[in-house]
Amino acid sequence: MNIKIDKEDWKSFPKVTALCIGNAKYFGGGMKITPTADPFSGKFEVVxxxxxxxxxxxxxxxxxxxxxHLSERNVSTISASSIEVEELIEHATNTNGSIYVQADGENLGFLPRxxxxxxxxxxxxx
Structure with a gap:
């Protein structure tokens, strides 16, 4: 997955299992997946x-x-006011549109977003 934070350069994350973007700490029935998020900060927490x-x-x-979970070796967190996400295309195979995106359980379609x-x-x- 390629991620661009606040209009900086794209960064590649080759083995993303989940990308969580939140401005509040909890989702999914009380899961504190974005624990440092603050709805009054003007920023997202990206995990x-x-x-x-x-x-x-x-x-x-x-x-x-x-x-x-933020101290786990395969977990990273970033604070951002804008995030762009696209699929990581390997070996020139165009697979855009195969990664499903949802927000609060609602379908948003597919990447890029x-x-x-x-x-x-x-x-x-x-």
């Missing part, structure tokens, strides 16, 4: 899980729910 196997999710499920933070767009009552 990349790389080369996770099915058993990694089982072994690390407690860490994913507690938000303590661009996400842009619009600070102050929604008012919160606390």
């Amino acid at each position: 990349v899980l790389q080369d996770f196997k099915w058993y990694d999710f089982i072994l690390k499920l407690q860490k994913l729910y507690k938000g303590t 661009r996400f842009l933070m619009l600070p102050g767009t929604i008012d919160f009552l606390i």
Whole structure:
């Protein structure tokens, strides 16, 4: 997967299992997947899980729910106000459009996608 953060150069992440973009800490029934996200910061927290196997999710499920997974060797986090994501095309084979994208359980289609933070767009009552 190729990811561009805040209009910087593209970075390649060859074995992405999951890419989570959030401006709040929790999703998926209480999973604290983006633990340092703050809805008032004006930035997304981007968490990349790389080369996770099915058993990694089982072994690390407690860490994913507690938000303590960021210290794992195959987990990285980035703060950003804009993110562009596209498929990593290897060996000149065009596979664009094969990676499914969803937001809060809703279908957004397939990559490529661009996400842009619009600070102050929604008012919160606390």
